[in-house]
Amino acid sequence: MKDILCNPPKRWFWPALVLLVYMLALPSAVLAQVPEITETEKAQPEARAETQPEAGQTQTWNFYMQSTTIVQAYPAFSAKYSGPNSLPTSSQGRETVSLDLYSGFRLWSGAEMHFDVLTWQGFGLGGTLGIDDFSNGEAYKIGTGPPRANIARVFIRQTIGLGGGQAFVSGDPLTLAGKQDLSRLTFTIGRFSSKDLFDNNRYANDPRTQFMNWALMANAAWDYPSDSLGYTTGIAVELSHPKWALRYGFFQLPNQRNGFTAESQYLMWPGDGSAGDGRFWQDWGMVVEHERRFTINAHPGAIRVLGYLNQGPFGNYRAALYVPDANISLTQAPGRHTYGFGFNLEQEVTKNIGVFSRLGWNNGQNEAWMFTDVNHTGSLGIVVKGEAWHRPDDTIGVAAVISGISHDNQLYLAAGGLGILDGDGALNYAKEKVLETYYDGKITKQLRGALDYQFVADPAFNRARGPVSVFGMRLHFEF
Secondary structure, three states: OOOOOOOHHHOOHHHHHHHHHHHHHHHHHHHHOOOOOOHHHHHOHHHHHHHOOOOOOOOOEEEEEEEEEEEEEEOOOOEOOOOOOOOOOOOEEEEEEEEEEEEEEEEEOOEEEEEEEEEEEEOOHHHOOOOOOOOOOOOOOOOEEEEEEEEEEEEEEEEEEOOOOEEEEOOEOOEOOEEEEOOEEEEEEEEEOHHHOOOOOOOOOOOOOOOOOHHHHOOOOOOOOOOOOOOEEEEEEEEEOOOEEEEEEEEEOEOOOOOOOOOHHHHEEOOOOOOOEOOOOOOEEEEEEEEEEEEEOOEEEEEEEEEEEEEEOOOEHHHHOOOHHHOHHHHOOOOEEEEEEEEEEEEEEEOOEEEEEEEEEEOOOEOOOOOOOOOEEEEEEEEEEEHHHOEEEEEEEEEEEEEEOOHHHHHHHHOOOOOOOOOOOOOOEOOEEEEEEEEEEEOOOOEEEEEEEEEEEOHHHEOOEOOEEEEEEEEEEEO
């Protein structure tokens, strides 16, 4: 832990900033009169519309803040060899800190505008390299010592009611409280995360309060459109009914692998001169998802089936075998496609126990551009609320993930190729396996703490390395 990348003079910065913002914003938060919502409601907005009683005030604006600190460390582990993107074998500790200031405003009937100013600091273990199902969902691919700021979200949402009765939808950082039709058509346009709308899961969705692993906050085989921080510009359409929903999204891709989109030149401080979009009508990501909601013995559940297609100037794994140093950037050509599918299940078993699973696959011919190098994955987990031990706001979670890559990707890595997260200089292939367990507990009304452990076998698909034990702690503050 002694080499955590946080200089001592900066340790006062985040607590002082959080306290200052809290003192300035608390009156606004009280005036907004935001109805309190549960973690279940946050993760399943459609369920809120069906079950939330008609109570509370319709908001014309709101304000939220959150700050999350995650510290992770691992002891030394063995490896037969290492490469440019390998996780260092010596013991290491790192921390990440994020701060979001959310604000929303009602524009006209059915229309909302939302902003999210994100500030982040810190690094993932090994520079966020060496594990494909990476251990910290708050570890962005672009680490930073001094804090950096970014307007992560700025979008307009227009909802058109289609009848079927009304229900009160409680507010959250990206939703204004108010009545909505149970059947509705919703348009979202602007800068946001495609994960805001797609591949959500009640039990495994948010590394700030749930599982921390990337493959448990999203489908690891979905190379979802985003910049290095997880956001991009796009438009999404959702048709929602009480029992089902259908969603479609069209998003912009960055002009380089693991890069920033063009708006980061102006919406990030300091800006990034390399930021840029791909050609709008030729480099894009599309996603469609169908969600079916149901109950089993009065316990809610949902199944989501997702399909995606990305088009861009991607390099090709097989072609990279024939260029110097397997440099895949030399094989990049416009008009290449990556496509895949995802399956997402959540089911409440009892009032305090829920299970979930994700399955994912993509064609694995062209280089990953934005998220992970995974080509197929499966996860399974269980979450238990703490009512049995008189801590109803506490949660225990246990989950396992198995991920792998295509044959072409294996040949590419064996030849010394580098992916977004992997590249050991050679490859003795095995599927990467992760087991994660956490305990998240309520400390005060607005502060939560968590202990987390992850066991990673064959990191970066390489049986010549590991296993690795990752120990984590988290503090999450919100109001």
